[in-house]
Amino acid sequence: MTQVVGAGTAPPGGPGQPSLRSRIRWRVADQVLSSLTVVGLSFVVARSVEAHIFGIFGVVLLLAGFALGITRAMVSDVFLIQFGDAVPGVRRQAARNATGAAVALGLAAGTFCCLVSAVLPGQPIRTAVFAVGLALPGLLVQDCFRLVFIAAGRPRPALLLGLSGAAVQLTVVVLLTGAGHHSMVGITAGWGAAALLSAGIGCLLARLTPSLREVPLWFALNRHLTVRLSIDYLLGLGSLYLAYCLIGGVVGIAAIGALWAAQMFLVPAYLVISGTSALLRAPFAARAERGQGLLRPALLTGLGLGVVTALWGVALTAVPEWLGMHLSGQSWDGASDVLEPAVIGVVMAGLGAGPVLALRARGRLDALRRAWLVRALLLLVLGTVGADLHGVRGAAIGLVAAHVIGAIALWAQFLRNSAQPVDPVR
Structure with a gap:
């Protein structure tokens, strides 16, 4: 994997390079769109199911949110920091490696959820956690692609990917709940399938496919950033998510x-x-x-x-x-x-x-x-x-x-x- 060192970089804000201010603005816009998508899904589900079922949906969101936060800390935000000012050829190769790392984390987190689901109490929560495990690879990869576009100074594909993903996910969930399918398995599976479709659209828009070959080297060379950003996430939103899970274990x-x-x-x-x-x-x-x-x-x-x-x-x-x-x-x-x-x-x-x-x-x-x-x-x-x-x-x-x-x-x-x-x- 080509790392941004010396000759691999271009001056910040130089010809063909997106400015830092522009990347920050579009990063904020992406965060707003992503958050509003989750909130929109939550309101749709909340209006359609009983309070206990919505609690299971809350568990699904906690698991997906935690995996997404860790992936951003270890991949997406690292890419934005390291390769925002890289020359296009270096950045494109790094994008293949970064999205490959997102695939690897999605598969690892998804496998973990599927295994843990077998020991959870109650059939509804078991099947919902298993379903979110299947959905995680698509969710993490399509999120990573948006940051790849922002780092490259291409906000339009990032916006298109975010909007299309939100539209498909909301449509799938609305259709399922409207048809009376209130099981979290169907809703989560539909949500994950929509995210997988968005990840495929991301591959087409970027004209690249994720590479798994350099995943170990990605984490090794970027360890100085991944450790720091992961600790910051765990001490922030990650600890709140864990507190919610503990509270659910005590109260229900x-x-x-x-x-x-x-x-x-x-x-x-x-x-x-x-x-x-x-x-x-x-x-x-x-x-x-x-x-x-x-x-x-x-x-x-x-x-x-x-x-x-x-x-x-x-x-x-x-x-x-x-x-x-x-x-x-x-x-x-x-x-x-x-x-x-x-x-x-x-x-x-x-x-x-x-x-x-x-x-x-x-x-x-x-x-x-x-x-x-x-x-x-x-x-x-x-x-x-x-x-x-x-x-x-x-x-x-x-x-x-x-x-x-x-x-x-x-x-x-x-x-x-x-x-x-x-x-x-x-």
């Missing part, structure tokens, strides 16, 4: 459905946080390089996002019962029980965005990860203890307590490190 599968149903309504607020953070990383880094203070921009960013997400949360708490039932069916009862704590959680995420950006800009990734580790451990412990004491409502309160302490830890780490010199290695 329906608890996962209730927690995810509440998150469905909060996805726009999370997208505002993630999109704003992505767009502000470069300005924060530029200020740090010039030796300018970051306290004021961190405060403005955190408070601004906190206010915006709080306003969205207040609007959600005023949603009438009939509208909530119309949007999410029987799952609304569980969602409404945990919506208020979930709103506080997203507000804490907004408040914590400022110090996260500042610590990254100053190269204090060790301090950032310490704060994330505190939050991750508290999510697992407080969420599980709260579930054991007071069911899904107690779990939601435990999770929001972890988010509050995590936001405080982030600010404490930032203030503690703000007087130290900038680390030039970020």
